[in-house]
Amino acid sequence: MVERMARREVAAHFLIPADQPPGVIRPPAPPMAVRIMSCPDCGADADRFQSAGIALPFAEWRIVAADxxxxGGLPTLAVLGCEWFAPRAMLPVAIAIERFGPVAAAAFRSRAVAVTELGELPFDAVLAALDEQESWADALLTGDVLPAQPARTVPAASRLVSPATTWAAYRASVTARFLGPHASDADQGRWNEVYLVNRRDAAVRTLEGYASCPA
Structure with a gap:
């Protein structure tokens, strides 16, 4: 399941070709309201997020109060105050809204938010639930109709919001965490490492398809 989730994230990254600059969508990303939720583990909220100077993935997106x-009729994305996303991680969200409209594609959440909503489930059950919740992204890859879901989990790893005052803190802030800033530490981070290895390998295989000659 971890391997499938990693491959899904990579496939979503390449919904726009790899030779297009990161953070650029043609046309511009559709507007989105981002709810920054308080993290139940570390307490980080919208104030912490904004004080860290973290930019939202796209200029067309704006922060709204969590409650x-x-x-204004915009689709919503819920994330925790301690996580941030690269623009390419949010491509499936932007493209879903663009392709299906803001009514059909109305509500999204990060994996970390979904994990907090799932409660104290066993780790395997959490993975199974997330795998199902983010399977909507497969419709973008196959050209199918977007399945009806009350809230869609985004198939993307996030990174830790951190002041990064030391080298160790900086490394922690740029290391991708497949279940968000805290749940990814399960089993001493072993599953996060498995995820990142599979994600890297899938990205390498995809990028090989862009090469005009063997590297």
């Missing part, structure tokens, strides 16, 4: 019911 604000009025998003």
């Amino acid at each position: 604000d019911p009025d998003t």
